[in-house]
Amino acid sequence: MGLSEKEECVLLDQKLLVFMDQLELLEEKRERLNSLIEQGWFSMSKARYSMGNKQVSALQYGSEMEPLVRVHTRTLESGEAEFQTKRRTLKSPEERQVEDIGPKDKEGVRRRVKTQEVPEIDQSDNKHPWTETEPAPSSKPEPNPQQDPLKWFGILVPQTLKQAQASFKQVVELSAEVATLQSAVLTTRQQLWTRQTRRTDEPG
Amino acid sequence: MAGRGKLIAVIGDEDTCTGFLLGGIGELNKNRSPNFLVVEKETSIAEIEETFKSFLIRNDIGIILINQFIAEMIRHAIDQHMESIPAVLEIPSKEHPYDASKDSILRRAKGMFSAEDFR
Numbered sequence: 001m002g003l004s005e006k007e008e009c010v011l012l013d014q015k016l017l018v019f020m021d022q023l024e025l026l027e028e029k030r031e032r033l034n035s036l037i038e039q040g041w042f043s044m045s046k047a048r049y050s051m052g053n054k055q056v057s058a059l060q061y062g063s064e065m066e067p068l069v070r071v072h073t074r075t076l077e078s079g080e081a082e083f084q085t086k087r088r089t090l091k092s093p094e095e096r097q098v099e100d101i102g103p104k105d106k107e108g109v110r111r112r113v114k115t116q117e118v119p120e121i122d123q124s125d126n127k128h129p130w131t132e133t134e135p136a137p138s139s140k141p142e143p144n145p146q147q148d149p150l151k152w153f154g155i156l157v158p159q160t161l162k163q164a165q166a167s168f169k170q171v172v173e174l175s176a177e178v179a180t181l182q183s184a185v186l187t188t189r190q191q192l193w194t195r196q197t198r199r200t201d202e203p204g
Numbered sequence: 205m206a207g208r209g210k211l212i213a214v215i216g217d218e219d220t221c222t223g224f225l226l227g228g229i230g231e232l233n234k235n236r237s238p239n240f241l242v243v244e245k246e247t248s249i250a251e252i253e254e255t256f257k258s259f260l261i262r263n264d265i266g267i268i269l270i271n272q273f274i275a276e277m278i279r280h281a282i283d284q285h286m287e288s289i290p291a292v293l294e295i296p297s298k299e300h301p302y303d304a305s306k307d308s309i310l311r312r313a314k315g316m317f318s319a320e321d322f323r
Contacts, residue, residue, distance in 0.1 A: 068228030070209030071266040081288035168227035179291035
């Protein structure tokens with residue numbers, strides 16, 4: 001048994017109110033998103049001013065990158081999509097490969113050269129500093145794709161660049177909320193349109 | 205929402221891309237196409253559109269962020285996208301503030317209203 005005209009109108013009104021609320025919330029979130037983006041640019045400009053124009057640019061991007069934040073999506077029965085970000089914590093210092101800065105142990109100024117007598121070598125110890133005369137192969141630290149992107153711009157970066165990063169991290173979180181709201185708005189709009197069309201088509 | 209999660213892609217000018225890459229969204233390796241495009245003065249509209257469409261086809265991208273002035277260049281392609289995933293978010297750029305009247309999503313949401321809808 002279908003709904004009466006009055007019930008249909010009430011439902012339509014409720015849906016319309018929900019739609020208006022969603023639009024209002026979307027507008028608020030959008031304003032916040034845009035404001036945070038502008039804040040991020042401002043901080044980046046200040047960092048560029050102190051570091052140099054070319055020091056904060058695409059030239060500094062890492063050669064390999066792995067995303068530190070991903071978005072999980074879910075589609076509801078109504079067709080509406082939900083988005084939620086999940087940020088990966090960077091590896092702890094123990095798990096991360098330590099970058100060697102400076103000369104290696106075996107690249108010292110003095111090298112001990114093997115003399116005539118051969119010392120007894122402990123089989124358990126393969127490293128014998130007195131017998132190795134050739135320098136250790138210099139190894140270039142490989143780029144770590146999982147590193148904090150801040151490190152692309154140098155070891156010591158100004159506070160303003162960190163502030164820019166913090167702003168854009170918030171923007172990423174907010175983007176997922178805005179995407180969810182956008183989907184909700186469109187779904188509600190579609191439901192309104194369907195109900196309205198059905199109401200108009202029904203005789204009487 | 206189980207699984208590895210999807211990527212967030214960005215099509216924007218250098219400042220926009222730098223900001224979001226600082227935020228940790230970037231993926232770049234020899235095995236896969238990057239999930240970002242830095243649009244410069246020399247970047248053609250065809251390249252922008254091709255990149256946008258390639259992001260739509262990929263099933264590992266959940267959100268596409270695009271500067272609104274760039275979105276205007278490929279408005280027809282954005283308007284054709286009706287699926288909820290990936291979501292397309294238009295964002296301002298330094299020289300072009302956000303204009304809600306140009307946003308595809310908001311135009312779709314509001315533009316279909318007529319006086320009949322409120323009777």
